[in-house]
Structures are given as structure tokens and as C-alpha cells.
Amino acid sequence: MTYDFSSLSPAQFEDFARDLIGRELKIRFEAFTDGPDDGMDGRHATADGDVILQVKHYYRSGFRALKRKIAQERAAIDILRPKRYVLATSVSLTPANKTQLAEVLGPALKSPGDIFGLQDLLALLRTFPDVERAHPTLWQQSSTVMKTLITNAVADAFPKPTAVPPVLAALLPNASGSGTATPPERDTIFIIKSSPIDDEFTLWLAPKLEAEGYRVFADVLTLEPGDRWRREINQALEHRAAKVLLITHNATLDDPSVQDDIDIALDVANRIGERRFILPLRLGAGPKVKGIGDTVAIDFVRGWGEGLALLLEALRRQKVPLESNAVLIDPNWELFRRRGAVPLINEPERLTSNWLRVVEVPDFINYYEPNGASDPSKLKRTLARYPYPTAIQGRGFLSFAGQVEINDAFEELGRFRLKLSVSLPKFLSEGIPQIGLEPRVASNALIGMIKEAWFRFCKARGLVEYVYSNNVGFHASPSLAPVGARIFWGKQGDRRSSMLRNIAKGYIWQYGVTALPATWPFWHLKLKARVLFASDNGTSDGLAIDDPKKMHKLRRSICKGWRNKQWHGRMQAFLEMLSGDNAYITLRLSAENDLVVEASPTLFTSPVSTMLPNIADADDEEVDESTLGRPEADVEETDA
Structure with missing residues (x-):
């Protein structure tokens, strides 16, 4: 992203430059409050001398004004006698410009390479993108940075894949790591289905079976496409399946993965000698399935509720294991249902927020106090009639008006003097310590004045x-x-x-x-x-x-x-x-x-x-x- 840093105030540009240059030099610069800077905006103290950083936000004024200002501060720089002097500016500089600035700075500058112009700062931003993200005022109009932030937020919102989903790992042989040779118990009903065609029906059926005390598994519980865990699912099916429910209709039976699962289930049925191992659930018209063509299907076509009653009766008659006194419904069914309720498309989308960006604010906020004694209640009434926002603080009040305007507006009440004029960034970050106004209270006062406006x-x-x-x-x-x-x-x-x-x-x-x-x-x-x-x-x-x-x-x-x-x-x-x-x-x-x-x-x-x-x-x-x-x-x- 290319910037001219016009979105940053001088104080914000100083903070930004301290962070960026500090990362490049691998040192931390001290920051100082607003006021005379004695030729430095940042300092790194060392035993053999100080590293001084001077920051000049002259993107509107240009090189001539920058050079003139540096010449005026030469005496202050010489007094500092720094070990190293570094200059950062928002002005675009040529090699000749840097040479001229080096001549003006004198011996304090050890190398023209310690002068960082606009292009130098942009190059450092590409090296240290975290500094860019740490200064939102810089990138608030950058769709590239906003896209990165939103992308990261979306990625963080979704669960991170693990080696094997826990709900599946719990069904695998020796999942406890004990290494025992005892065959695992066949206590799970497996649902063979096609994704995503049968997801809605599966997410409806599975919790209802669990509510009856059965243990149920379907590939939606992996929260990943079924083929990702195909080997593990097949292994769990071979060793833990007490019954297999096969959803049957044309679309499902055309799925190759479903055919693979049917083949494994038929092999297991032959090995354990269970001819009713697979129960077909008919959701629509479909061909006969090889190997189970003579098995009577449970009909869900006439209604899912009616089909569920028939299925529960069949599971009871065939004595499928259940724990009616320890019912446990896996929350992942509901989580997956919510996740799939609004599918995501891998296409960018323009979104309209409910935010209105502020593009212009005053540079300073003023604090006025009466010259002599004043009546607080009368002051409050007078401020209420004043057509612009104010905020009472102590004996005086905050206002964005200048001294002349205040004199005219409050002439009948008395004389008020401008005691303090504070830049808005400093007002928000520090408040006004001289009158005991803390930053949080200052921020609330400012928000209240904007609301009043x-x-x-x-x-x-x-x-x-x-x-x-x-x-x-x-x-x-x-x-x-x-x-x-x-x-x-x-x-x-x-x-x-x-x-x-x-x-x-x-x-x-x-x-x-x-x-x-x-x-x-x-x-x-x-x-x-x-x-x-x-x-x-x-x-x-x-x-x-x-x-x-x-x-x-x-x-x-x-x-x-x-x-x-x-x-x-x-x-x-x-x-x-x-x-x-x-x-x-x-x-x-x-x-x-x-x-x-x-x-x-x-x-x-x-x-x-x-x-x-x-x-x-x-x-x-x-x-x-x-x-x-x-x-x-x-x-x-x-x-x-």
C-alpha cells in the first residue's frame, strides 16, 4: 500500500515514525509530550551517547520548507551532541536532497542513510507490516489492509482442523492408547449418506436417536468433507458399528463414497454373521442395492416422524445397544447445522456498514475559566442557551470556540480567559492533567459534545x-x-x-x-x-x-x-x-x-x-x- 501520510496528524506521524524506525534500528525510542522538542522527537539512551530521532511531517510544505526548518534547529542539534542523529520525514527525497540536508545537519549526521524520506518509510512498511496495522489512522481508507483484517477474523472464527476429529478418534480401536487387544464394543449406529445432499435429514435424525440413548455417528461430525477422513471412518465402521442406517434415494446411491461404505458394511455383516446389519431408510425412489436388495426398507417418504417411529421400533426389536439412563446428545450436530445454514462462497462481497466516517475535526479544544468569582448555576443556564456544544469542567468549561467568540457570547455573564488549548489527540490520550481531567473523562466529555452538536x-x-x-x-x-x-x-x-x-x-x-x-x-x-x-x-x-x-x-x-x-x-x-x-x-x-x-x-x-x-x-x-x-x-x- 502506498501512503503520503496525509491522514496522520504531526503527533500521530511522530508516533508512527518512532515505531517504524525503532524496528529498523532494533532499538526503542523514548517518546515525549507535546511542546518544544529541543531538536528531538525520540531518544535512545546508551552509555556512550544518545541516538536521537527527529521527525518532520512536511508532506504539504515540501523540501524547501524542510531544509529551512532543519537549518533553524541546527544549533539545538549541535548542543545535543548525539552519538547518532536520525531524521524521518514525509517529504519525498532525492539523493541530492539528502546530500543538501546532510550539509545542513553537520557532524551530528553520521551518514545520509540516516535520513529516511517518504520512499524509505514505505519500503520499511513492506518489511514491517505489523507497524502498519498498529496505526489504524494510517490505513483506515485502505481496502487492502481492511481485507487482510477481515480475512484473519473469518479464519479465526472457524474451528482449526486437527489430526483426527475427537468425535471420530474416540471410535477408533485403542483410542485410549492402552494398547489392549480386547475387541472394542460394537455400540454405535453408523449413518451412510451422501454429502451435502443428505445433511439436512441426518442432522434431524441423529439427535433424535441420541435422545433415545443410542450412540450415533455420521461423517458430518468430522466437520470436514467426508473423504478427508475416509480411512479413519472406514476403520471405525469395521470395529464399532452395531447397526448401519443407509439413506436410499437416487442421488445418494449415485455417490461413489456411499458405494464404498456399503461394500465395507457388507463385509462386516458377513464377518459377524448379522444379516440385518444394514437397515435402508427410504427417502425417495432409488434402485435396489446389491447385497441388501431383499431387505425391507423403513419408509420415510410419507413423513419423517412416521419413519422415525418405525425405525425406533426396529432398533428395539433387534436389540441395538443403548444407554437410556445416560442420554448424551452431541452438540456438534447443532453446531454443524448452524454452520451450514448460511454457506460461504469464495467470492469477495462489498459490505455497507452503519458507520459514518469523520473527515474533519478541529485541531484544538479550549478550556476557559472565569477571571473572578462566578455563579455555577448561572453559568450552566448560559451555556445551555449557547448555540454550540460545551462541557462544564471544574470552575470553567470546554469549548471549540476562540477567545473573541467567547467574549462576545458571554459578555453579560463576565469575562472568561483561555487557560489551556490542547490538541485533540493529546486531549484523548492524556486528558488535561493541569485541571485534573483524566483521559477517560476527557473522552466522555468530547463524545458528549459531539452528541450535543x-x-x-x-x-x-x-x-x-x-x-x-x-x-x-x-x-x-x-x-x-x-x-x-x-x-x-x-x-x-x-x-x-x-x-x-x-x-x-x-x-x-x-x-x-x-x-x-x-x-x-x-x-x-x-x-x-x-x-x-x-x-x-x-x-x-x-x-x-x-x-x-x-x-x-x-x-x-x-x-x-x-x-x-x-x-x-x-x-x-x-x-x-x-x-x-x-x-x-x-x-x-x-x-x-x-x-x-x-x-x-x-x-x-x-x-x-x-x-x-x-x-x-x-x-x-x-x-x-x-x-x-x-x-x-x-x-x-x-x-x-
Whole structure:
């Protein structure tokens, strides 16, 4: 991945360079707080002198500005008298550029090779990719890195294959490692089937047999394709099978693996002298099986429940071993059923998140204190009327406004002085120690200020505010989204439309969101979908419902049929309603500072996709009755 490091602030670029250069030199650089750096951004102390690292983030300014700045700091560098001086910069450098910088730096620089320009840093990133992953602000727009992270997460989510699956190893002879020559007990019912054709029936049948006390095995328990463990499965079949259940229909009997298992089962039947060793289970039309053609099959065609009753009776009559007092149902049946419920396809898939990326924030946050005595309650009332977000801390308050703006806004309350101005990265990582503000409290204060800016923005847009148990949601109002009206969204040439208000089962539903600000792994707003209901009384607003339990029941019934396309479309339409023709949503933090958010959700790419049904067109689903609530899911009018 190629970077120009423009996504990193100067402080973030310093942290990144310390990590990367430190890995290359195999040393650890000390880090220092913001302020005068005395010619160094990192130091590695040794007995015979210090290794000094200086970092210059001059990707916008270019080489001339970098050279001029180094010349200004030459005196400070000479005073340090380091054992070794290393310079890292985001500026692209030529060999001639490095020679000129070496002349400016003087004897502190031992070699031009200790000057790391843009291309040098990119080369080191290829050598140390873990440093790239450790700095999310660097790669937050890199689909390559995101794909790697998602791929690793998907790989970690699946079980890792072992030499032999434990459930199969337990059936093999001498599985305990005792080395005894005693023949193992024949206590297991083996199901011969074709994968994946018969998986659904097997996953239904096997747990029911285990519930009766039988021990059951089928190749799905290996959680791998059957051929992977073919030799071990055949060995277990030869030594542990008390009975073999053969699923019979055309598709199964055409499977070569099934024919191999039948041959082994017939050999075992001949060896132990059991002519009813194999019980065919008929699931459909199929040819006679050589060797068991005269065996009466148990019929599952007329119904699986009826067939199960016949099978259990046959197993009882033939005295197949069971432990009715120690029933144990293997959880792997259910695990495999869930795993196979949504098959994965080895194709990449574009995913739309519910995150809105923050693309612009102020550089600093300010702390103001009154010049003299002040009335805390009066200050609180005045801040509540102030049109921009603030947060009271101690005697003063936090704000993104400058001194002149504060003087004008709070003139009648008194004079306030700017006591501290702190960069946002430092504010989040360190808080403000001078006033006792810890990082966690600082982060909460910042999140609260962003929420306040969001609230003011939504109210100004005319959205309906609703206070939920854990947060505030804003919904489409009748004036912005009349009942049944479609809001168009999407790129030109690929326009879609979705409803934000409509009537279903006698209730007006209106879509909305709660915005949850976050600063990790990058600054963003996470949107949580909300649906609010009112009784349809013929008016545009409807009759408000004050009963939270009834509101919950309505969400469970009316929204139950909404598919992913509905939720996705409504979120996109909601954002289109907020932003209009603008690609960004601007939250005002002061008269001169804004927090700018992308109006389109962040996209990610998954390395795999799923075989989910996707039949109906996205717009057709808006009028599909199932998306407006299942008819049979009547909502009770009384409390549960």
C-alpha cells in the first residue's frame, strides 16, 4: 500500500515514525509530550551517547520548507551532541536532497542513510507490516489492509482442523492408547449418506436417536468433507458399528463414497454373521442395492416422524445397544447445522456498514475559566442557551470556540480567559492533567459534545426527537417524509427509493436513528436504527403511544419481516434526507469550527460472501406485504 501520510496528524506521524524506525534500528525510542522538542522527537539512551530521532511531517510544505526548518534547529542539534542523529520525514527525497540536508545537519549526521524520506518509510512498511496495522489512522481508507483484517477474523472464527476429529478418534480401536487387544464394543449406529445432499435429514435424525440413548455417528461430525477422513471412518465402521442406517434415494446411491461404505458394511455383516446389519431408510425412489436388495426398507417418504417411529421400533426389536439412563446428545450436530445454514462462497462481497466516517475535526479544544468569582448555576443556564456544544469542567468549561467568540457570547455573564488549548489527540490520550481531567473523562466529555452538536443539527432539520431508555433517537417527521412517500437515494444512474414513514396494521411507523460517536479505530458516528410507532387516527402524526411494552411488541411484529435491503435502504434514505445534495453532514462545534462527517456509510470488502436469498428487487420489497409485518403476528393490546 502506498501512503503520503496525509491522514496522520504531526503527533500521530511522530508516533508512527518512532515505531517504524525503532524496528529498523532494533532499538526503542523514548517518546515525549507535546511542546518544544529541543531538536528531538525520540531518544535512545546508551552509555556512550544518545541516538536521537527527529521527525518532520512536511508532506504539504515540501523540501524547501524542510531544509529551512532543519537549518533553524541546527544549533539545538549541535548542543545535543548525539552519538547518532536520525531524521524521518514525509517529504519525498532525492539523493541530492539528502546530500543538501546532510550539509545542513553537520557532524551530528553520521551518514545520509540516516535520513529516511517518504520512499524509505514505505519500503520499511513492506518489511514491517505489523507497524502498519498498529496505526489504524494510517490505513483506515485502505481496502487492502481492511481485507487482510477481515480475512484473519473469518479464519479465526472457524474451528482449526486437527489430526483426527475427537468425535471420530474416540471410535477408533485403542483410542485410549492402552494398547489392549480386547475387541472394542460394537455400540454405535453408523449413518451412510451422501454429502451435502443428505445433511439436512441426518442432522434431524441423529439427535433424535441420541435422545433415545443410542450412540450415533455420521461423517458430518468430522466437520470436514467426508473423504478427508475416509480411512479413519472406514476403520471405525469395521470395529464399532452395531447397526448401519443407509439413506436410499437416487442421488445418494449415485455417490461413489456411499458405494464404498456399503461394500465395507457388507463385509462386516458377513464377518459377524448379522444379516440385518444394514437397515435402508427410504427417502425417495432409488434402485435396489446389491447385497441388501431383499431387505425391507423403513419408509420415510410419507413423513419423517412416521419413519422415525418405525425405525425406533426396529432398533428395539433387534436389540441395538443403548444407554437410556445416560442420554448424551452431541452438540456438534447443532453446531454443524448452524454452520451450514448460511454457506460461504469464495467470492469477495462489498459490505455497507452503519458507520459514518469523520473527515474533519478541529485541531484544538479550549478550556476557559472565569477571571473572578462566578455563579455555577448561572453559568450552566448560559451555556445551555449557547448555540454550540460545551462541557462544564471544574470552575470553567470546554469549548471549540476562540477567545473573541467567547467574549462576545458571554459578555453579560463576565469575562472568561483561555487557560489551556490542547490538541485533540493529546486531549484523548492524556486528558488535561493541569485541571485534573483524566483521559477517560476527557473522552466522555468530547463524545458528549459531539452528541450535543448532532442533537442541535437534527432539531434544526425538523426531525422528531424521542428519548429511549439508553439514548436519544431522531425520526423522520411528517413534513420531511409524509406517509407512504419514497425518499430517493443512491448515485446517479443507480437511484433507489425507500420509505421512512408508512402505515402497517393500523399503526404509523417512522424510521429514525441514534448516532453514537466514537474515536477508535478511527473517528466515526455509528448509526443505530430506531422505529417509532403511533396509532393511526387519520392525522399525519397519529396518536402517540406512551407504553414502552406495547412499542416493543410492535417492533417485534411489524419490523420482523424487514429484510436487510429494507434496513439498508431506510438508512440511506434517512442520510439523503439529512444531507440533501451535499456529500457531507456538517456539525457546528463553534462559529468557526465544524465536525464534518461523510453522508454515505463506510464500505468494507469481505473476502467471502454468502448464499443468502436475494430474489425480490429492492424497490419491489417496499410493497411486499411480508416487509410490513407478518399477518399472523397479531399484536396484543394488553400488557404481557
